[in-house]
Amino acid sequence: MAIRATHELHERRLSRNRGVGLVLVAFIAIVFGLTVVKVQNIGLTEGFDHVVRPELILRAE
Amino acid sequence: MSDATFTPDREAEFGDYVALLKPRVMSLVVFTAFVGLLVAPVALHPFVAASAVLFIALGAGASGALNMWYDADIDAVMRRTAKRPVPSGKVAPEEALAIGVGLSGIAVVMLALATNLVAAGLLAFTIFFYAVIYTMWLKRSTPQNIVIGGAAGAFPPVIGWAAATGGVSLEAVLMFALIFMWTPPHFWALALFIKSDYDDAGVPMLTVTHGRKSTRRHILIYTVLLAPIGPALALSPVGGPVTLAAALVLNAIFLKGAFDIWRRDEGEAETDGYRTEKRVFRFSLYYLFLHFGALVADRALQGVF
Numbered sequence: 001m002a003i004r005a006t007h008e009l010h011e012r013r014l015s016r017n018r019g020v021g022l023v024l025v026a027f028i029a030i031v032f033g034l035t036v037v038k039v040q041n042i043g044l045t046e047g048f049d050h051v052v053r054p055e056l057i058l059r060a061e
Numbered sequence: 062m063s064d065a066t067f068t069p070d071r072e073a074e075f076g077d078y079v080a081l082l083k084p085r086v087m088s089l090v091v092f093t094a095f096v097g098l099l100v101a102p103v104a105l106h107p108f109v110a111a112s113a114v115l116f117i118a119l120g121a122g123a124s125g126a127l128n129m130w131y132d133a134d135i136d137a138v139m140r141r142t143a144k145r146p147v148p149s150g151k152v153a154p155e156e157a158l159a160i161g162v163g164l165s166g167i168a169v170v171m172l173a174l175a176t177n178l179v180a181a182g183l184l185a186f187t188i189f190f191y192a193v194i195y196t197m198w199l200k201r202s203t204p205q206n207i208v209i210g211g212a213a214g215a216f217p218p219v220i221g222w223a224a225a226t227g228g229v230s231l232e233a234v235l236m237f238a239l240i241f242m243w244t245p246p247h248f249w250a251l252a253l254f255i256k257s258d259y260d261d262a263g264v265p266m267l268t269v270t271h272g273r274k275s276t277r278r279h280i281l282i283y284t285v286l287l288a289p290i291g292p293a294l295a296l297s298p299v300g301g302p303v304t305l306a307a308a309l310v311l312n313a314i315f316l317k318g319a320f321d322i323w324r325r326d327e328g329e330a331e332t333d334g335y336r337t338e339k340r341v342f343r344f345s346l347y348y349l350f351l352h353f354g355a356l357v358a359d360r361a362l363q364g365v366f
Contacts, residue, residue: 013072
């Protein structure tokens with residue numbers, strides 16, 4: 001439920017609120033971007049995913 | 062902190078909080094940190110590199126906010142700084158403190174996560190050095206405040222280098238030395254032509270404690286000591302022909318300017334409105350910018366040849 005009543009405070013603080021909003025969005029974008037880059041840097045990984053994959057099974061030869 | 066105890070003349074706008082971070086100082090930090098990161102022998106992913114520079118700059122900004130919180134009494138007296146957010150009453154002192162501490166924490170933690178602990182540790186130390194050692198202690202107690210405070214400004218390229226390599230080596234130390242030795246002549250030239258301000262605020266600036274003649278001599282001495290660092294950097298692994306050429310030309314001009322300042326007396330300076338001092342101050346900004354720009358140019362040339 002949105003707050004409908006406006007107060008003159010909302011107008012006075014508009015610049016601050018907008019600025020803080022933009023900073024938060026930018027921060028989220030940076031953390032997300034860093035996560036993507038860091039995960040990509042690990043390279044392709046292969047794990048067990050409940051499917052039998054012969055290449056992961058050690059064979060005694 | 063609440064509006065009941067603090068009634069500003071007008072509501073602080075977002076820009077007032079940005080001003081708290083000293084954006085002009087930050088731009089120099091961004092540039093030198095970027096160069097330190099770029100010339101390092103280890104390449105970072107561009108996004109990680111950009112984030113690292115951003116968080117180094119944020120840390121510098123946070124220390125600026127802490128400086129403005131603590132120095133509000135001095136800033137209010139000096140013309141150059143009286144319009145800063147805290148002394149002008151736009152931002153409450155406690156708010157500046159909270160922002161400074163909060164952003165310091167975010168910057169250090171994020172730099173550690175983005176790059177490594179060495180870089181983050183250096184950033185934390187730089188913030189501590191600037192906010193506590195310089196602002197709270199040395200600035201008000203010794204005329205050598207500028208010399209030691211300059212170390213805080215000299216750290217960003219080292220942090221950039223550490224962010225890429227995970228350590229500190231000779232090249233990083235030379236970049237540090239360049240800014241460290243450059244700061245005193247740069248700032249004292251400024252102190253010579255905005256003389257009355259530091260007197261009023263009671264900051265022990267060299268011009269106040271040792272007189273202007275001595276300040277002129279100090280500028281010359283520090284510029285002479287600064288001169289070999291540029292060429293040394295040029296001959297180090299991060300240097301090259303562009304840096305060497307830049308170092309020789311820039312040092313020649315700076316030394317000539319410092320010599321001119323040393324030769325003049327106050328009477329002469331006052332007649333022409335401190336023209337030489339202002340010229341040297343302006344040039345000193347180019348000096349640092351072009352030195353680091355030359356390192357980037359040499360790095361780019363390495364890629365070509």
